[in-house]
Amino acid sequence: MDGTRRGFLKAAVTAAGAAVTPDRAHARDSVQNQAVPSDLTLRVKSLESLLLEKGLVDRAALDALIDTMEHKVGPRNGARVVARAWIDPAYKKRLLENAPAAIAELGYNSGQGEHMLVVENGPKVHNLIVCTLCSCYPWPVLGLPPVWYKSAPYRSRAVIDPRGILREFGTQLAEDVEVRVWDSTAELRYLVLPERPAGTEKMTEEQLAALITRDAMVGVAKVTLPPSGGNA
């Protein structure tokens, strides 16, 4: 990406450790994450500590693993949900009306996603997700939040300058497109249902899912066809 985005991401990483004062809803989330981690979180943490302590893995290798969780495993669930909604209007209706139930239909019903709202992008509306106070995120469909999502610059600028943030992610919106910013809490988390790109009419559900990225489901990007036009 261009220098602007690199600059933003660098600032984001630098500021990621900045202190915040979470409100009560978010504080509950933090307490939940830290004091009473879920079974999976606990096992991952224990494993991480053990591996580092024994010198079996280095930090870089672990970061690569976390990167995989952020980009590949977690968001693939969300991608399957979105692809299903694109091809099945009845499923999409259920998803927009009761996201946790529709997501659970596909077998994704882990913690940190009991209360979710799916917001749909269209030609005149673009939705963007943030957690202004901490890092609330829909785990069952997106996995772990990326570092930039948790960073102070993203959390503040998503609200005051969403179009600026979008530009840094390479997303240009026409002036007449309304940008809606959704502030997540421990009580309610959001997932963006991206717009299905033109030229994908003949694709299978599986092929569609392969196009759908985490960034598109957070709302910082759109779903696009690969430059080749795809091999569908």
Ligand SMILES: [Co+2]
């Ligand atoms: Co939060």
